[in-house]
Amino acid sequence: MSHVIAIDGPSGAGKSSVSRSVGRRMRFLHVDSGALYRIMTWQCLLNKIDTSNPEAIAEFSQSVEVECIPEEGAITYRVNGERPGNAIRTPEINRHASPVATVKAVRDRITQWLQEMTRFGNIIVEGRDITTAVFPDSPARFYLDASAEARAERRRKEEVKKGIADQSVEDVKKSLLTRDKIDSTRKHAPLRKADGAFAIDSTSMTLEDVIETVIEALPDSWKKDLK
Numbered sequence: 001m002s003h004v005i006a007i008d009g010p011s012g013a014g015k016s017s018v019s020r021s022v023g024r025r026m027r028f029l030h031v032d033s034g035a036l037y038r039i040m041t042w043q044c045l046l047n048k049i050d051t052s053n054p055e056a057i058a059e060f061s062q063s064v065e066v067e068c069i070p071e072e073g074a075i076t077y078r079v080n081g082e083r084p085g086n087a088i089r090t091p092e093i094n095r096h097a098s099p100v101a102t103v104k105a106v107r108d109r110i111t112q113w114l115q116e117m118t119r120f121g122n123i124i125v126e127g128r129d130i131t132t133a134v135f136p137d138s139p140a141r142f143y144l145d146a147s148a149e150a151r152a153e154r155r156r157k158e159e160v161k162k163g164i165a166d167q168s169v170e171d172v173k174k175s176l177l178t179r180d181k182i183d184s185t186r187k188h189a190p191l192r193k194a195d196g197a198f199a200i201d202s203t204s205m206t207l208e209d210v211i212e213t214v215i216e217a218l219p220d221s222w223k224k225d226l227k
């Protein structure tokens with residue numbers, strides 16, 4: 001049976017950097033579950049679906065097909081043969097993703113895609129409900145958090161570096177907090193720390209410290225291939 005490392009936490013807590021690095025060192029495929037919610041949102045917007053209408057989103061979501069391909073240490077996605085790239089990282093997608101992610105039919109479909117990814121082997125999956133709803137039985141579950149200021153600063157730097165946007169830290173923080181609120185108060189699989197998940201506050205930790213903390217906490221029998 002494949003092993004699963006599950007990492008949840010709010011936006012900008014460092015989940016992507018941490019899970020990519022831990023995945024590389026453990027030789028576990030990195031799975032970005034947020035990208036699937038972003039793809040759903042992107043497809044809704046391209047097809048002029050009203051993202052304030054849950055019924056319309058639910059119906060449309062059943063027609064979206066995503067191809068999952070293991071490639072260079074990660075699961076990559078294609079929609080109609082196309083890689084989504086930065087089209088799913090824009091402030092517009094940020095704004096619409098949380099409402100789309102509240103829709104149960106969307107969550108059920110993406111949860112099934114994620115659970116089926118164990119067919120590719122050992123995986124490290126990051127998101128908002130991985131420890132609570134997608135892989136609640138994994139012995140390696142983490143909740144990564146940081147202060148809102150630190151998260152906004154990191155997200156802003158990332159957006160500028162990728163050339164996606166150049167918003168002020170205040171605007172990034174506002175957008176993060178709005179999304180956190182929707183993600184943690186929604187009815188279906190809200191963001192929360194799961195009972196038994198290992199909590200890490202990365203506000204004043206380096207990326208390397210967080211990576212070491214996660215690896216240290218993994219079951220010893222999983223670490224035979226550690227690089």
Ligand code: DC
Nearest residue numbers: 033034035037097098101127128129
């Ligand atoms: O991690 P991210 O910012 O790329 O996530 C995009 C959106 O998807 C965000 O609003 C939260 C939502 N999401 C979710 O509800 N459940 C997940 N497992 C991952 C992301």
